[in-house]
Amino acid sequence: MERIYEEDASLVQKRGMERSLSFRFGLYFHELVNSEGLHIDLEYNKNGDEPKRIPQRPHGVVPDFLFHSRGNNEQNTLVIEFKGWWNNDSRENDVIKLTDFVHQEGEYKYGLGILIEFNRDNFTLETFLDYEPENNITR
Numbered sequence: 001m002e003r004i005y006e007e008d009a010s011l012v013q014k015r016g017m018e019r020s021l022s023f024r025f026g027l028y029f030h031e032l033v034n035s036e037g038l039h040i041d042l043e044y045n046k047n048g049d050e051p052k053r054i055p056q057r058p059h060g061v062v063p064d065f066l067f068h069s070r071g072n073n074e075q076n077t078l079v080i081e082f083k084g085w086w087n088n089d090s091r092e093n094d095v096i097k098l099t100d101f102v103h104q105e106g107e108y109k110y111g112l113g114i115l116i117e118f119n120r121d122n123f124t125l126e127t128f129l130d131y132e133p134e135n136n137i138t139r
Helices: 002-007 009-013 018-033 090-100
Strands: 038-040 065-068 078-084 114-120 125-128 130-139
Touching: 002 009, 002 018, 009 018, 018 038, 018 065, 018 078, 018 114, 078 090, 090 114, 090 125
Parallel strands: 078 114
Antiparallel strands: 038 065, 065 078, 114 125, 125 130
């Protein structure tokens, strides 16, 4: 995240650049992790050949960022939702997605969920583990 603010501050300052920021985050994340056997995907909405669905979104849901194994739910590691400072939509929809994706009695069982909010000059992280908000970080 700090690299985004160092190298891509112009994207943070512009309105409506959430997908561009997600892409940059994915590039930087890829440089930091050994993804052998796992994939980094943006807006990946498949569960096998079917749409991803969660209890509170039975018609389908599209997470912003996934670090996971494609085609099965055996190594679902990280799910992230991004929000830009310009986006006035309720954060509740993102919280619903994250809590359902990390719920260990649910279908996906992601190990960690993160809500990342891009503020003009810093960012806020809220982490989700097994259906509970775990930690808030502002930098």
